[in-house]
C-alpha cells in the first residue's frame with residue numbers, strides 16, 4: 001500500500017499493534033531538559049523503576065539558564081533547584097547531561113541535530129512541543145507531556161494513536177529577501193493555530209527542497225504553532241551532507257547502509273494525505289505577526305487589520321483582544337510600529353545561519369537609540385562558531401548585547417524578560433500574552449527583519465535600508 | 475490515577491478562545507519540581523482582575539471548566555493540567571483542545587471533553603445566568619447533562635477504559651516487555667547512541 005513519509009517512519013517503529021488500542025511505538029532518541037522531567041524521574045523513583053535505555057537519552061540545560069555571569073551561582077533559588085534536580089537525576093540514572101558551562105550545552109533542539117543524534121527515519125521525543133524541529137531530517141519528532149516522559153524513561157516506548165497526515169506543498173521559488181521564517185509564518189496565518197491539529201505536516205515542493213538544513217529546522221520548528229503534532233521534510237542530499245561526519249552520524253559501512261535506507265524515506269507517488277495545502281512561494285514577502293497568536297500575522301507591507309473585517313466571530317473577538325493587548329490600532333501600517341527590544345535567538349532562529357543573516361544587516365550599522373538588542377546563540381557550539389567568524393564583534397560594535405546560549409527571552413524563565421508594555425521584535429516562535437514577560441508585547445519576525453528593526457527602531461526588512469547606506473570603515 | 479466515572483459540579487464559563495498553555499500557567503511557574511502547588515499560578519495574569527470569572531465569589535468551589543475554542547494550545551507543559559487539577563477542576567469542556575494538552579489531561583485523569591461550540595454556547599448561557607447550575611459529565615454514558623441540555627461526546631474506548639479504571643499506562647506497557655526487547659533486537663545497528671551502554 002502506498003504510504004506517506006510519516007506513515008513509513010511510524011510503521012517502522014510499531015512494537016505492538018492491537019485492535020482498539022493505540023500502537024506501542026519505539027522511541028529512538030529521548031531528549032530531556034530541566035523543566036519537564038523532574039516529576040517524571042520522581043514518578044520512576046516512587047514506582048521503583050529505572051531508565052530503560054540511558055544510551056538513547058540525553059539531557060541539556062536550557063530553559064532556566066542565565067545568559068550572563070554563567071560562572072556565578074544562579075541567583076533564582078527555584079531555577080537553581082530545578083537545574084540541581086536534573087543533575088541529580090541524570091547522575092542517578094546514568095543519563096548523559098550537558099550542563100551550563102559545558103561546550104555541548106544549548107537549547108535541546110539545537111544540540112540534538114548539531115551532534116548528529118537526529119537522523120532520518122528516527123522517532124524523537126522530548127517534553128517540549130518544539131521537538132517538531134527534528135522533523136527537518138525526515139524524523140518523526142514530537143513533543144510529549146511529563147507523564148509520557150516518564151513512560152519513555154521506563155519503557156523506551158509510547159502508546160500512541162496514529163496522526164493524520166497533511167501536505168504543505170510550497171511551489172515555485174522564494175523571492176530574494178524572503179526566508180524560511182517568513183514562509184512558515186505565512187503558512188500558519190493561512191491554516192490557523194488549529195489547522196494542523198492531530199496532523200503531521202509534511203513540507204514538500206521545490207521551495208522546500210532548496211532550503212538549507214537550518215532553514216528546514218526553522219520551518220518544522222513552528223509546525224506546532226499551526227496545531228500540528230509534528231513537521232517533516234523528506235531527507236535528501238542536503239540532509240546527508242549536513243549529517244556526514246557529525247559526532248554521532250554513522251561511520252564507514254554503517255554510513256552507506258544508513259544512506260541507502262534513508263533514500264527510501266519519501267512519500268510514495270500514489271500515497272494520499274488527509275489534507276493538502278498548496279502555497280505559491282513567489283507570492284510571499286517578509287512576514288510579521290501583529291497579534292497574540294502566531295496565526296495573527298501579515299506581510300510587513302500591510303497594516304494592522306480591522307477586527308470587523310473577520311467573518312468568523314471567534315476570530316473577530318480574538319483580534320479585538322489582541323489589538324487591545326498589543327496596544328495597536330486597526331489601519332496602522334506595520335512598518336510604523338516602534339519597538340523597545342529586539343531578541344535574536346531561540347530554537348527557531350538561534351543557529352549560525354540566523355546569526356550570520358542578522359550580522360550581515362548590522363555590519364557597519366548601529367542599533368537605534370533607545371532600542372536594546374539581545375543576541376542569544378542557540379548553543380555553545382553556535383556561539384563558538386560565531387566568535388570564530390567575528391560575528392560577536394559585529395553585534396557588539398552595533399550596540400547589541402552578546403549573550404550566552406539558552407532559551408532566554410523566548411519564554412523568559414531566566415532574567416531575560418520584557419517588562420509590562422514593552423514591545424519586542426523577536427525571532428522566537430510564540431507571541432502569546434506574557435510569553436516573554438508579564439505584559440510584554442511580541443512581534444514574531446525573521447532574523448533579517450529583527451536586525452533591520454533594531455537599526456531603524458521600527459518593524460522593517462533589509463529592503464528598507466537601501467536609502468541608508470552602511471557606514472564604511474567600521 | 476483516580477478513576478473517573480461521573481462527576482457533577484458547578485461550572486466556570488471561560489468565554490475566551492485560544493487560551494494557550496502560557497495563559498493557563500505562565501513559564502515562571504514551571505520551576506517547581508513537584509506536581510502540586512500550581513493552583514495559584516492558574517490563569518495568573520487574569521487572576522489579578524477581580525472581575526475575572528474565576529475570582530467571582532459565586533464561582534468558588536466550581537469544578538467544571540467550560541472553555542472556548544482551542545483550549546490548551548501551545549507548549550507541552552503538563553503543569554497546565556496539574557494547575558487545573560490543583561485548583562479543583564475535575565473536567566474541562568471545549569469545542570477543540572490542543573493535542574498535547576488533551577493527551578496530558580487524559581493521562582492525569584482530567585477528562586477533556588469535546589462538545590460542539592453550539593453546546594458550549596448553551597452551557598455558557600446557562601451557567602452565566604445561574605452560577606449555581608450544575609453540570610454532569612458522565613463517562614459511562616459519554617454524556618454531558620445540565621438543565622435543558624443533554625449532549626453526547628466522543629471519547630475512544632481505550633482512553634475511556636483507562637479513565638474509568640484509573641489505569642497506569644506504564645504498568646500496562648511493561649506487560650509487553652518481551653515485545654520491546656524483541657523490537658530492540660531488530661533495530662538497525664547504525665541508529666545512534668548517546669553513550670556507551
Ligand code: SF4
Pocket residue numbers: 062063107108109128130346347348406407410411428429
Ligand atoms: S527556545 Fe523557546 S521554544 Fe525553543 S525550547 Fe527554548 S523555550 Fe522552548
